[in-house]
Amino acid sequence: MISLQQLTKHFGGQIAVDGITCEIPAGQIVGFLGPNGAGKSTTLKMLTGMLAPTSGTATICGFDLQRDTLEVKRNVGFVPESGAVFESLTGLEYLEMVAALYAIPEAAARARIEQFIAFFDLSFATLTDKLLGAYSKGMRRKVVITAALLHNPPVVFFDEPLDGLDANAAVGFKALIQTLAREGKTIVYSSHILDVVERVCDRVLIIDKGKLLLDGEPEALVAASGAGTLERLFTQLTGGTELERRRGGFREDLPSMTDRARPAAPGAPDRALRRLFLTLFLRGRSARGLRRQNVPQSIALKLSWTLLLYVAVGSMALAFLTAPVFRLSIYLHGATMVLCGMFIAASAGEVLFNKEEADILLHRPVTSQALLRAKIIVLLQVSLWLAGAFNLVGTFAGLMAPDASALFPLVHAISTVLEALFCTGFVVLGYELCLRFFGRERLEGVMTTVQILVTIAAVLAGQVPRLLGYANLRAPHRRVSVVAQLVATRVVCRFRRCARRERGGQVVAAGRGRSGARDGGRVARPRENGTPLRDGPANAGRGERRTPDPARQTPLARHHRPYAALPLVAAQSDQPRLVSPHHQLPPARSRRQIARLSRHRPDARDADYLSPSRSP
Amino acid sequence: MLVMPIIFLLPGHREEAGMGNFGVAFAGGYLGMAPLFALNLLQYSQQWQAADVFRVAPMPGPAPLCAGARQAVTCFLTLPLVLGFALIVWCLHGETTNLALLLPGLITLPIFTLVPHLGGRSVPFSRAGEEAKSTRRGLDFFVVMLLSVSLSFLTTWSWDAGWFWWLLAGEVAVAATAYAIMRVSLASMRWPSMD
Numbered sequence: 001m002i003s004l005q006q007l008t009k010h011f012g013g014q015i016a017v018d019g020i021t022c023e024i025p026a027g028q029i030v031g032f033l034g035p036n037g038a039g040k041s042t043t044l045k046m047l048t049g050m051l052a053p054t055s056g057t058a059t060i061c062g063f064d065l066q067r068d069t070l071e072v073k074r075n076v077g078f079v080p081e082s083g084a085v086f087e088s089l090t091g092l093e094y095l096e097m098v099a100a101l102y103a104i105p106e107a108a109a110r111a112r113i114e115q116f117i118a119f120f121d122l123s124f125a126t127l128t129d130k131l132l133g134a135y136s137k138g139m140r141r142k143v144v145i146t147a148a149l150l151h152n153p154p155v156v157f158f159d160e161p162l163d164g165l166d167a168n169a170a171v172g173f174k175a176l177i178q179t180l181a182r183e184g185k186t187i188v189y190s191s192h193i194l195d196v197v198e199r200v201c202d203r204v205l206i207i208d209k210g211k212l213l214l215d216g217e218p219e220a221l222v223a224a225s226g227a228g229t230l231e232r233l234f235t236q237l238t239g240g241t242e243l244e245r246r247r248g249g250f251r252e253d254l255p256s257m258t259d260r261a262r263p264a265a266p267g268a269p270d271r272a273l274r275r276l277f278l279t280l281f282l283r284g285r286s287a288r289g290l291r292r293q294n295v296p297q298s299i300a301l302k303l304s305w306t307l308l309l310y311v312a313v314g315s316m317a318l319a320f321l322t323a324p325v326f327r328l329s330i331y332l333h334g335a336t337m338v339l340c341g342m343f344i345a346a347s348a349g350e351v352l353f354n355k356e357e358a359d360i361l362l363h364r365p366v367t368s369q370a371l372l373r374a375k376i377i378v379l380l381q382v383s384l385w386l387a388g389a390f391n392l393v394g395t396f397a398g399l400m401a402p403d404a405s406a407l408f409p410l411v412h413a414i415s416t417v418l419e420a421l422f423c424t425g426f427v428v429l430g431y432e433l434c435l436r437f438f439g440r441e442r443l444e445g446v447m448t449t450v451q452i453l454v455t456i457a458a459v460l461a462g463q464v465p466r467l468l469g470y471a472n473l474r475a476p477h478r479r480v481s482v483v484a485q486l487v488a489t490r491v492v493c494r495f496r497r498c499a500r501r502e503r504g505g506q507v508v509a510a511g512r513g514r515s516g517a518r519d520g521g522r523v524a525r526p527r528e529n530g531t532p533l534r535d536g537p538a539n540a541g542r543g544e545r546r547t548p549d550p551a552r553q554t555p556l557a558r559h560h561r562p563y564a565a566l567p568l569v570a571a572q573s574d575q576p577r578l579v580s581p582h583h584q585l586p587p588a589r590s591r592r593q594i595a596r597l598s599r600h601r602p603d604a605r606d607a608d609y610l611s612p613s614r615s616p
Numbered sequence: 617m618l619v620m621p622i623i624f625l626l627p628g629h630r631e632e633a634g635m636g637n638f639g640v641a642f643a644g645g646y647l648g649m650a651p652l653f654a655l656n657l658l659q660y661s662q663q664w665q666a667a668d669v670f671r672v673a674p675m676p677g678p679a680p681l682c683a684g685a686r687q688a689v690t691c692f693l694t695l696p697l698v699l700g701f702a703l704i705v706w707c708l709h710g711e712t713t714n715l716a717l718l719l720p721g722l723i724t725l726p727i728f729t730l731v732p733h734l735g736g737r738s739v740p741f742s743r744a745g746e747e748a749k750s751t752r753r754g755l756d757f758f759v760v761m762l763l764s765v766s767l768s769f770l771t772t773w774s775w776d777a778g779w780f781w782w783l784l785a786g787e788v789a790v791a792a793t794a795y796a797i798m799r800v801s802l803a804s805m806r807w808p809s810m811d
Contacts, residue, residue: 011811045810050671052809073674084665086741101673147669 001026001155001186002047006056009042009210016042018210019056024188024203026154029181031201031218032190035238039210040190041081044157047188048078060155074102077148081159081190083141087133091122091143094132095150102151109150116146119176120169137164145173155186162193174200198230208238273374278381640714641771643701644721645764650697652728652760654689659732661741670739677805682733685740694725719784720771721764723791728760730798736805 002024009017017039024030034040045051047058049069057064063071085094092113099109117127120142132140141164148156158177162170177187177200191197197204198218206214214221214237218230227233661667670681698718705715732738774783 048672049807050668050810052811070674070676073672076672078668078672080665080668082665082668084663084668086661086663086666098669098673101669101675103674 001028001061002188003059004047004056005058007043007046007053007058008055009039009046009051010054015210017046017053017207020207020210020212022205022212022215024186026186027181027184028203029177029187029189029201031197031204032188032207033192033194033197033204033234034207038208038238040207041159042210043207044078044159044188044190047072048076048157049073074151075154077151077153077156079145079148079156079158079161081163083137083144083164085132085140085143088131090129090131091127091135091139092124094143095127095147098147099150104151112150112152113146116142116149120146120172138166138169141165142169145176149180154184155188156180157188157190159190160192161189162191162196170196194229194231194234204230206234206237213237270370270373273370274378276374278378637714637717637775638768638772640705640709640717641720641768641775642765643705644718644771645724645768646721647694647697647701647718648721648724648728649760649764651686651689651694651725652731653757654693655685655729655732655738656756658685658689658740659738659743660745660747661743662745664742664744667739667742670742671807671810675807677803677807678733678736678739679802679805681739682802685738686729686733690729694729698722716780717771717775720767720787723784723787724767726795727791727798730795730802733802734798736808 002022004020004022006019006021007017008015008019020039020043032040032043042051046053047060047065049065049072053065057066059065060072061075063075065072086097089097095113096106096109099106099113104112113127114124117124122139122142126135126139127143132143135143141161145158145161156177161173165173174196177189181187181202189197189201201218203216204214204218204221205212214233216224222228222230222233225233225236227236670678675681702715702718705718706712770783771780774780
C-alpha cells in the first residue's frame with residue numbers, strides 16, 4: 001500500500017530525512033516514533049505531497065508520489081500536528097469546504113459528516129451554529145479528524161492525533177483507528193505517547209536524525225532487545241539514556257557553574273541587546289521568523305529595492321530637469337527618503353513587538369531603558385547607512401543639474417543626514433509613546449497612524465527647508481529653516497545622550513551647553529586601581545573624561561550602573577534569581593542594598609554593587 | 617487608502633489647472649490598485665496553518681483558490697467601489713464625459729488582480745499575520761502607487777492633447793496580452809514545496 005525507497009529530504013545543508021526505505025501493507029496500523037526533530041513530520045509531509053523529496057521515491061496505492069501527485073492526494077487523509085482550522089467558519093462550513101476541495105457531492109458529504117459527529121458524540125447544532133473559534137481544542141481536533149476521513153481514503157496519516165483529546169475521546173479514537181484498519185485502511189500513526197502506540201499499533205518504525213533505526217512488531221522488538229518496555233527501548237535507541245546520565249551530572253555541576261560567574265565586561269549586555277535588535281531589524285522580521293531568511297539576503301533585497309526606487313524617481317525628475325522643476329527633483333528625492341523613513345518605521349514596529357522574545361533570546365530579562373537605548377542606537381546607525389547610500393546617488397544626480405550651486409553636495413549631505421536622524425527620533429519616540437498610552441495589544445492598531453505622523457514630521461523636517469531655499473543658501477528663510485532643523489535634531493541627540501547618561505560612570509554624559517555637545521559620548525575608563533576619574537583642577541572646564549558628581553546625581557542615576565540594571569529586575573521579584581552562565585552576570589543586590597551602599601560609599605566601583613563579598 | 621483620490625476629486629483642487637481631470641484619472645488608477653491590496657491582505661491569517669488543507673487536497677496548484685479569492689474581491693469590494701467613485705465623479709463634476717477618465721485605471725484592474733497571485737503567491741489565508749508587517753509590502757505599495765500616478769499623468773496629458781482614445785486602445789491591447797500571459801502562467805502553476 002505504501003512503499004518508500006531511499007526517501008531523503010535536505011533543508012539546505014541539514015539532512016531531515018536520510019534514505020528511509022520500508023513497505024507498509026494494507027490494513028496495518030504503523031506507529032511512527034522518534035524524538036523531536038527526528039524527521040517524522042517531514043516524512044509525513046513528503047508522503048502527503050506538501051514537501052518535495054530531495055531524492056528517493058515513494059508510492060502510495062501504486063501511485064508515484066512525484067508523477068501522480070493528485071492521485072496520491074486523493075488516496076490519502078492527513079491529520080496535521082497543528083490541528084489548525086479556520087476559526088471564523090462553523091464546523092459544518094469547514095467540513096463542507098473540505099468536501100468541496102475533494103469534489104464530494106454535498107448530499108454524500110452531509111451523510112458522512114453526520115456519521116462522524118455521531119461517532120465523536122458532537123451535536124449537529126453545535127456544528128451548524130458555533131464558530132470553530134468557540135470550540136474546545138478537543139472538539140476542533142475531532143473536526144480535523146473528520147475532515148481527513150471525509151473522502152474515505154485508503155491511507156491515513158495521523159500526526160499526534162491525541163493531542164487535545166480527553167480520555168474518553170482518546171479511547172474512542174483508538175477504537176476508530178482499529179475499525180479503520182479492519183476495513184483495510186492503512187494507518188500511519190506518529191506520536192510521542194508510547195504506551196498508546198504499543199497497545200494500538202501492529203508495527204513500529206523508530207527514526208532518529210532522519211534515519212530509520214528499527215522496524216518491527218512492538219512485542220517482538222521489546223522481547224528481542226531485552227529492554228522490557230517500548231519506552232525503554234525507545235530511549236536506548238534515541239539517546240535518552242545519555243540524557244538521563246547527564247541529568248545527574250548537571251545537578252552536581254550547577255553550583256560550580258554559578259560560582260564561576262564573573263562580572264560581564266562593561267557594556268557587554270548592551271552590545272548583545274543591540275546586536276540582537278539589529279539582527280531582527282535588518283531582517284524586518286520577528287524573532288519567530290529568524291530562521292526564515294538570512295541577513296545578507298535581506299539587506300541586499302531591501303537596499304536594492306530602495307536604490308531601484310531612488311534611481312527610478314531620480315531619473316524621472318532628471319528627465320524633466322529645468323530650472324523650476326529642479327525643486328521637484330529635490331522633492332522627489334525627499335519623498336523617497338520619506339519612504340525610507342516609513343520603511344524604518346515598519347521594521348522598528350515589527351521589532352518592538354517582540355520584547356518578550358528578546359528576553360528569551362538573550363536568556364535574561366531586558367529592562368525597558370536598555371531596550372529603548374538599543375532601539376535608538378541601532379535605528380540611528382541604520383538611518384545613517386541609508387542616508388549615506390542615498391547621498392552618493394543624490395549628490396551625483398544633483399550635480400548634473402544646470403542650476404546647482406557649488407554648495408549642493410554639502411547641503412545635500414547635511415540635509416539628508418539630518419533628515420534621517422530626525423525621522424529616526426520620531427519613529428522611536430512615536431512608538432514608545434504609543435506603547436505607553438495604548439499598550440502592546442492595541443499598538444498594532446495605531447501603527448499606521450504613527451507612520452503617517454512620522455512621514456509628516458519627516459516631510460516638515462527635510463522637505464520644507466529644501467523647497468524653501470535650496471537654490472539660494474544665503475536667503476534668510478533658508479538659514480532659519482536650517483537652524484530649525486538643527487534644533488529639532490539636537491532634541492533627538494539630546495534624547496540619545498540622556499539614554500547614554502544612564503550608564504553612570506562608564507560612558508560620560510555630555511555636559512550641558514556647547515562643550516558638552518562636543519564631548520558627548522566620550523568614554524571614561526576607570527583607572528587600574530578602580531578609582532573612577534573625577535572632575536579636578538587639571539581637567540575642569542575642558543569637558544573631557546568627566547564623571548558626574550554623585551552628590552549632584554539623582555538617586556535613580558546613581559543606581560543605574562552598567563549591567564546592574566538587568567539583575568535588578570530579577571532581584572525585585574521573590575523568585576529565585578537566575579544567573580545565566582552564558583552571560584556570566586554577577587549576583588544582584590536589591591534596590592535598598594544599592595541605595596544604602598551608594599549613600600555610604602559614593603565612590604564605590606561597579607563591582608562593589610554587584611559582588612556579594614564586598615557588601616558593607 | 618481611499619482618502620487620497622477623494623481629496624483630489626474635491627472642488628478646491630478642481631479649480632487648479634488640470635487638477636480636475638487628473639483627480640478623476642487618479643481615482644481610476646486607485647480603483648485599479650484596490651483589488652491588488654485586498655488580495656495581498658487576504659493571504660494573511662491567524663490560522664494560516666489551516667491552509668495545509670488546501671495543499672493536501674487533490675488540486676494541482678493554487679489557481680482555483682486564487683480565482684475564488686479574485687471573484688470575492690471583485691464582487692464585494694471592487695464593483696461597489698467603482699460604482700461609488702463613478703457616482704462621486706458624476707456628482708462633483710456634473711457631467712458624464714469625465715467618467716471616461718476612469719477607464720485607463722479600470723483597464724489595469726484585471727492585471728492588478730492577477731499580480732498578487734503570480735508565482736503561486738498570495739494563496740488566501742496561507743501566511744502568518746506577522747508577515748503582513750514585512751517591510752517589502754511598503755515598497756510594493758510605493759511601486760504600484762508610482763505606476764498609478766504615472767498612468768494618471770499620462771491619461772490627463774493624452775486627454776488634453778486629444779489622443780485619449782488612442783491611449784485607451786493601446787492600453788487595452790497591452791493589458792489584454794499581459795492578462796492572457798498571466799492567466800496561462802497562473803493556470804500552469806503547481807504547488808511550490810513548503811521548504
